[in-house]
Amino acid sequence: MATETEIKLSLSAAAAQRLLELPLLAASERSTKLLRNTYYDTADRRLQRERIVVRYRQHGRQWLLGVKTAPPLAAGLAQRGEWEAPGRAGEFDFAHVDDVAVRELLESLRDELQPVFTTRFRREAHVLAPRSGVRIEVALDRGRIEAAGRRQSIREVEIELLSGSLSDLFAVALDLQAGVPMHPEAGSKSERAYRLLDAAPLLAVKAQPVAVQADMPTMDAFRLIAVACIGHLQANEQGVRDSEEAEFVHQARVAIRRLRSAIRLWEPLLPEAFVARFDPLWQALATQLGDNRNWDVFRAETMPVLAEVFAGTVDGARLASRVRGRCARYRRESRRALQSEDYSRLLLDFSAALVDLPVSPAGRLADFVPRCLGKRARRVNERAAAPLQTDVAARHRLRVAFKQLRYGLEFFSPLLAGPLLTDYHQSATALQEMLGRLNDLAVATQLVAAALPAASRVEVQAWLAAQTAALLPEFARLLDDFQQRLPPWQPPERPAGERSRSRQPAYSL
Template identity: 30%
Template sequence: MADTKREIERKFEFTRAPEKQGKRARRGVPDLTGTAAIAAVSDQGTVDLDAVYYDTPDQRLAADGLTLRRRTGGADAGWHLKLPVSPGVRDEIAAELSDSLPPSLAALVRSRVRGTGLEPQVRLVSSRRVSHLLDADGALLAELSTDTVRAERGEDAAAWTEVEVELADGVDPALLDAVEKTFRKAGLRVSDAPSKLARALTETGTAPPARPAPDPGDGTAGAHVLAYLREQRDALVALDPAVRRGLPDSVHQMRVASRRMRSAFKTYRKVLDRAATDPIGEELKLLAAELGVDRDQEVLLERIQTHLGELPRTLLLGPVRSRLRTWNTARRSGSRRRALAVLDTARHLALLDSLDALLENPPLLEAAARPAEDVLPKAVLRDFERLAGRVGGALDLAPGEERDLALHEARKAAKRARYAAEAAAPALGKPAKRLAKAMKSVQTLLGDHQDSVVAREALRGLAVQAAGAGESAFTWGVLYAREEALAERRERELPDIWAEASAPGLRAALG
């Protein structure tokens, strides 16, 4: 069983002299009583900690700022995985002490570890003196730890002392700023190392690897496209543990990353050889589809619930809410479990390996060596013209199922045109950003229309179920009629939205 805790902390180390000149540095932690809301400092004694940190031989976890350790001593002995959230903020997932890595934590590092084994990297033996920082009512504000650390890595060893202040739940992070100000005056500064592991690796002669940020490099079309693809690949890997933990919007963001990458393969087919990218694109399509089963049902439920909540009580006939819950439970049964299982398959891990291999040795075509501003606009405009044809074709059709299908295809084309413009924006600047914004407005309208089509089918099914159970189907019919009216309204709005999005000036600006 794993427990999660949000850590908001700041690490400090001693400097040679305090901030104010003329005063001799005193190598010790100053009394924080009276700093901000701190009314008292309560000594909690000293505890001995012994931690072994694990990583792949090439330190993939450290490269992404993750730490995985097995620690004995203290009140929280066990396995701990720390995932970065933002500077100074990490989520710590803890599991019980055992000889081997618990499956719950192994799953959270699988997208990075894959088939490579985890090995001990460094051992940290610490003597930790703990104090509680309390407010005037005796409530805990933060925990102050002074650690005397010894790091051991093979034949190498290093020792240092560091001070850590970790906020209690719900405490304003501004307290850390006040503590930092007091510490500076006493000769302590914020540590350069983001974690004990990072410092241990550096101090023992092996600095942790850093994953380079996506960089367009020499300004060629190939460099820009590859930088964009690396960004999406990194998102797929980084979002994996978030999806497993059920964090808000994580499934959606992983689907977006897979779709953006697949779309880029098609849009920039004159830059990358599709003989190499098409098979990967198909795997990305399958991934998005598997992840979407649970997410699509969640979105559909939220839509129906929202519209149900907008109805006056006089139109709520029968046990509509319990019927909706029963329907949703039946449709979502096992869907999340199946989606998560996909992330553990050999096929998915092979997909991640394929992406790494593609980006390591990209199948660049002749156009990849040309300047980005010469190649990317043509690719973006090609996707735009594709969208224009689909919108025009859909508007020429009479209202009905055939038009609904055509508008759905136009929505997918709008999404691809938007992604194409977003990918080109770092090279093409404001014109591409404006086009991406315009394409998003078209995509949003067409998306709402398609959501209405899907909702109507669901509402019809709910009405059939209600009638079969002897319940009134009236409310579901009312919601169906409302969705039908909304879809018709979106169809009427489309010509104006499209006229604005396809203004000649937008296209001309791309050259």
């Protein structure tokens, strides 16, 4: 089996022409070819569900049957199995696929395969040899996808590692991006073709579980989680850019928050320069999206209540107009942020830095998890000792610490088992929802000052303060309940004098 390792970057028509004029490419020999591809699947899209691609590629008079495994892209990087052999279009001989499970699946579906969409594009390729032992192909593809009578343009660069290391691959990608604005692509041609085929509405994407394993090196787990967070963010990029739906901004912000939490969880093991460089950049982006999210929440949840409660004293139409204006302003800023060259560079820079992280000296993940979560739980308890009933800033600090603990629980959930995790997570969820409600009221108090004239804002802010006060007893109860829960990464206490029958920990790490 060959492993295809490449970075995909999208670019504008003007940037595509400039790309070919860059000295790095202009000095190398160029080959040009027209490629026609027909993709196959079953009527019920079995291959799409299994993330396997089967296609016939026509190059001149030659037909090549290709099979690829298709893991999701993150920051444009794809690493997947690839098999290719000459064939006759419409005939399927999978003898060249040396992965037994993949081959057997394809052979079982052979009679059901049918064309589902096509791609046609011109490829202009250069092979670079930046140093001895390194060969990297840079291919500019321009053409179109055709599916169910619909078309979508293709204009992207594929930078494929032929020999060398991932660091070499990213070095070339970063050099090219420095010369021409390009954005790490969030989907392969086949993924985009399936979306075009379905003509389905764009939907916000939530975080998915990360398949960490107890015996994997601790730093490998960080890379895996960080890549998943980038994938979550990029899955919502188009929605932020093209949709008015608030959930896209929310999910993009959650993705960055999860990524920053992962950086904090692993901070003792990460190079100081890595944290110092990237955490402020992700924080700045999160702040931009956060302003958008705050006004979206105010518009959807707080404003209707205020308009009803203060129907006689607050001009509802004027309030709605002001809030809509703020939402539109901050939505434009979110779009600019995710369309900026700075954001495109951040995605590629961060991914390259992940590749270059040193091998962790901390051993396996199973040994890291109890120390990591224990530290976060202690920080929650320390911040819970502050005067939370009267101190809004202290509640915010508790909320930040609690989110890091909860995201840690989610990252490591495959390693934690049993009812302890269920109970702890349910209690944590209830407490986080309460902290969120209190935070929304605190933010609403600030936004009211921008949305309402001075004459009416005092009464509204007093009402918001009363709503906060009414929630504080329930908040105290939920906090106490959470603190009584036994952490799922700790073994249960045994009665005094009882000997342990086993050294096996209570958590399944």
